[in-house]
Amino acid sequence: MPELPEMENYRKMLTANILNIPISNVIINREKSINMPPADFTAGILDSKVIFIERRGKYLIFHLNNGRRLLLHLMLGGLIHLTRGDEERPSRTTQIEISFGDQVLYFIGLRLGYLHQLSAKETEEALSQLGPELLDRRMTKERFVDLMKKRRGSLKSLLVNQHAVAGIGNCYADEIAFHARIHPAAKVQSLSEEQLGQLYESVHHVLKEATEGGGYMEMPFTKDDTLTGQYNDQCKVYDREEEACVRCGTAIVRTEIAGRKAFFCPNCQHEE
Ligand SMILES: [Zn+2]
Known part of the structure; x- marks a missing residue:
């Protein structure tokens, strides 16, 4: 299962690639991996941009410029993969695909894991039981x-x-x-x-x-x-x-x- 280092590595790589590029397409192959009907999920994020990606524990939070947030937990066996242009798509089954122009972000192995679309308040509630961050400066x-x-x-x-x-x-x-x-x-x-x-x-x-x-x-x-x-x-x-x-x-x-x-x-x- 991905832990803090894996998610922090993903956060850095995502931040270097997908910020401020409008979301141009959304494909949902597995409804259970999200938290609302696929049409609503897509309507909530299409044409918006990720302006900031935060990690909290084993979660990643994608902050969108329309105020919505995407909360990702990969649980056991979840992976993400990014392709550019005509690069080959992953050979494995994908549960969600989000396009940022010619880049496609694939969510793989999301069986127990999920990508939920939430408001700021809902995100806060979802993470309210989480203990403190170990690498935070305040953790002396x-x-x-x-x-x-x-x-x-x-x-x-x-x-x-x-x-x-x-x-x-x-x-x-x-x-x-x-x-x-x-x-x-x-x-x-x-x-x-x-x-x-x-x-x-x-x-x-x-x-x-x-x-x-x-x-x-x-x-x-x-x-x-x-x-x-x-x-x-x-x-x-x-x-x-x-x-x-x-x-x-x-x-x-x-x-x-x-x-x-x-x-x-x-x-x-x-x-x-
Ligand atoms: Zn020893």
């Missing part, structure tokens, strides 16, 4: 440590809980715990002040590095895109069961924590 180490101290349960469950902190899923929760040398099953309430401080540093290090590395999604955003997905090779523990730990050589272990798969090094990550 002190604030982060205070936030963690109020929580109970395993580190893995806390990091992936979107009500607690927004944007992290299975992959980066494991990568962050590895970087911080904390066992993903460690109880948050038993972590020391020093460990929580380290966790803050690790959150920043891993999320920034993964964003700069293009995240781990499989498909390039455009034909010439060589960045998207490059971070997949740099993951240290996620989906690395039985591979050697890059720090100590011990075999990476796969376990389950509160119903989620988790990968860690049993030698360099500790519960206390």
Whole structure:
């Protein structure tokens, strides 16, 4: 599932390509991926322009110049892809296609994911339960440590809980715990002040590095895109069961924590 780095990578690439170009065509192949009859959806955005794209947690919000917003959540398996001119369309089934002049933005794998057209107020309501942004300047180490101290349960469950902190899923929760040398099953309430401080540093290090590395999604955003997905090779523990730990050589272990798969090094990550 795309997480903060993947969505931030998409946000940057979309921003570089589709801003201020009138939406010239809309094709809806799957009604369930949107939140209103296709004709209404199309009428609400046709001829308008995206003036700004914002990311919140794992969501992208497209701000249109007519005041409407498009809220995108890719959930499991969702992808986006942009073509120009006569470039070949993706071979996979698309659920939504939006044209910006000669560019077409394809939404792929939107089964659980969706693109909803909302007012500003509705967008705010849809995101009201979301926890704070981890890379926001206001999220200082002190604030982060205070936030963690109020929580109970395993580190893995806390990091992936979107009500607690927004944007992290299975992959980066494991990568962050590895970087911080904390066992993903460690109880948050038993972590020391020093460990929580380290966790803050690790959150920043891993999320920034993964964003700069293009995240781990499989498909390039455009034909010439060589960045998207490059971070997949740099993951240290996620989906690395039985591979050697890059720090100590011990075999990476796969376990389950509160119903989620988790990968860690049993030698360099500790519960206390
Ligand atoms: Zn290790």
